Amino acid sequence: MDRADLRRGVGDVSPLILGMAPFGAITGVAAVDAGLGFTETIALSVVVFAGASQLAALELLRVDAHLAIVVVTAVVINLRMVMYSASIAPYFERFSAAWRAGLSYLLTDPSYALSIVEFRSESDVDRRAYYLGVATTLWVTWQLTTVVGFVLGAGVPDGWQLEFAVPLVFLALLVPAVEDRASLAAGLVGGAVAVAGLGLPLNLGLLVGAAAGVLAGLLLDDPEGRHAD
Amino acid sequence: MPTSYGPVAIGAVIAVVGLLTFAIRFSFVGLVGWIDDLPPGLERALRFVPAAVLAALVAPSVVVFDPVTGLAVDKLIAGGVGTAVAWRTEGILPTLVAGMVTLWAAGMVI
Numbered sequence: 001m002d003r004a005d006l007r008r009g010v011g012d013v014s015p016l017i018l019g020m021a022p023f024g025a026i027t028g029v030a031a032v033d034a035g036l037g038f039t040e041t042i043a044l045s046v047v048v049f050a051g052a053s054q055l056a057a058l059e060l061l062r063v064d065a066h067l068a069i070v071v072v073t074a075v076v077i078n079l080r081m082v083m084y085s086a087s088i089a090p091y092f093e094r095f096s097a098a099w100r101a102g103l104s105y106l107l108t109d110p111s112y113a114l115s116i117v118e119f120r121s122e123s124d125v126d127r128r129a130y131y132l133g134v135a136t137t138l139w140v141t142w143q144l145t146t147v148v149g150f151v152l153g154a155g156v157p158d159g160w161q162l163e164f165a166v167p168l169v170f171l172a173l174l175v176p177a178v179e180d181r182a183s184l185a186a187g188l189v190g191g192a193v194a195v196a197g198l199g200l201p202l203n204l205g206l207l208v209g210a211a212a213g214v215l216a217g218l219l220l221d222d223p224e225g226r227h228a229d
Numbered sequence: 230m231p232t233s234y235g236p237v238a239i240g241a242v243i244a245v246v247g248l249l250t251f252a253i254r255f256s257f258v259g260l261v262g263w264i265d266d267l268p269p270g271l272e273r274a275l276r277f278v279p280a281a282v283l284a285a286l287v288a289p290s291v292v293v294f295d296p297v298t299g300l301a302v303d304k305l306i307a308g309g310v311g312t313a314v315a316w317r318t319e320g321i322l323p324t325l326v327a328g329m330v331t332l333w334a335a336g337m338v339i
Contacts, residue, residue, distance in 0.1 A: 012321060015321050015322055015325045018325075033231070034231060034232050035231020035232045036232075036239060037236070040236065040239055040240070040243070043240070043243050044243050047243050047244065047246075047247035048243065048246050048247045048250055049250075050250055053246065053250065057242060057246060061232040061234060061239065061242065062230070062231065062232050063232075064232055064233055064234065067234070067238060067241070067242060070242050070246075071242060071245050071246055071249070074242075074246045074250075075246060075249045075250065075253070078249075078250045078253050078254075079253060080282070081250075081253045081254050082253055082256055082257070083278050083282060084254075084278075084282070085253065085254055085255065085256045085257040085258050086256070086257040086267075086271070086275055086278070087275050087278040087279065087282075088258065089257040089258045089260065089261045089267070090261065090267065090272075090275075092258050092261065093261045093262075097259070097262050100255070100258050100259060100261075100262060101255060101259070103258065104251065104254040104255040104258045104259070105251060105254065105255075107254040107258075109286060112282075113279070113282070113283055113286070116278075116279050117279065120279070161329075161332055161333075161336070164290065164304070164307065164328065164329065164332055165325055165328075165329060166290070167286065167287045167290035167291060167308075168307075168311050168324055168325045168328040168329065169321055169324070169325060170283050170286045170287045171283075171287050171291075171308065171311050171312060171315055171324060171328070172311070172315045172319075172320065172321040172324035172325070173279075173283055173321070174280065174283040174284055174287055174315070175312070175315040175316055175319060176319055177279040177280040177283055178280050182277065183276070183277055183279075183280040184280070186277035186280040186281040186284070187280040187281065187283070187284035188284070189281070190280065190281035190282065190283075190284040190285040190288075191284035191285060191287065191288030192288070193285070194284070194285035194286075194288050194289050195288045195289050195292045198289050205285075205289065206282075206285050206286065206289075209281070209284075209285035209288075210278070210281045210282045210285040211281075212281075213277065213280065213281025213282075213284060213285060214274050214277045214278060214281045216277075216281075217274075217276070217277030217280065217281065218273060218274055218277065221273060221276075221277075
């Protein structure tokens with residue numbers, strides 16, 4: 001395990017903590033509102049470890065929705081991670097099954113986004129070390145902030161708009177991901193469809209937008225040779 | 230009003246959602262241990278996942294339309310400045326700082 005790459009992962013993800021903290025705190029507050037106990041709240045964050053689906057499940061539990069609805073909703077929200085799994089899988093190929101299972105458990109929007117951009121740009125990075133630096137930092141942050149939200153029952157003041165830090169980090173990662181005409185089309189269509197699909201239930205706008213973006217990229221792709229223009 | 234479900238039902242929800250979410254995360258990462266190569270068509274498609282997913286994550290937070298207050302101009306400007314800085318510097322921290330400062334400044338002016 002390359003310690004320098006591990007530290008670099010921690011360093012690269014640290015700006016995100018600012019933006020994630022309010023989200024974690026809100027999730028902790030939502031757990032209180034839904035009537036979950038301390039242990040249940042921790043169990044939810046540790047076992048599921050996926051913010052948007054946790055929030056949705058908590059809200060549906062709070063209003064006593066049918067348990068099947070709670071489960072299906074939370075799982076559909078997480079379906080987007082199939083794409084992350086497929087996209088990052090080739091880079092994890094040489095690790096043992098146990099390691100791949102552990103790394104998969106830690107797969108989230110930011111751990112995928114930071115790592116895939118790093119893996120694609122640099123061939124000699126210790127992938128496991130970098131990914132663990134990013135992902136375990138996110139994991140610890142998520143556990144701590146949901147507990148803080150649960151205990152204090154309050155989040156960061158709205159006026160600071162700290163949650164805007166998260167899309168800004170993704171924006172900084174989006175720029176190097178656009179490397180030619182086809183990936184530019186993937187980004188433009190992905191973004192536009194996601195905005196148009198914001199009204200869709202279950203956060204499906206993100207999944208539909210990303211799928212449409214991939215399709216647009218494929219349509220403009222030149223399989224013979226990659227023209228980087 | 231808190232939920233009327235008991236600890237058993239809540240525990241079951243946590244376990245089932247956790248298990249299925251793990252299955253989603255592990256799907257392809259687990260598969261590469263069993264098969265040698267992903268189909269070439271899939272591999273071509275995967276090249277576009279980062280750009281498409283990142284744009285789909287960013288856009289709805291930057292282009293925000295509220296039926297009452299209208300288009301959130303401050304977020305749009307902050308997103309524009311963030312894009313420009315990301316393009317010039319290719320750095321996360323400069324993008325983050327420029328975007329947040331712009332958002333706060335635009336919020337004060339507007």
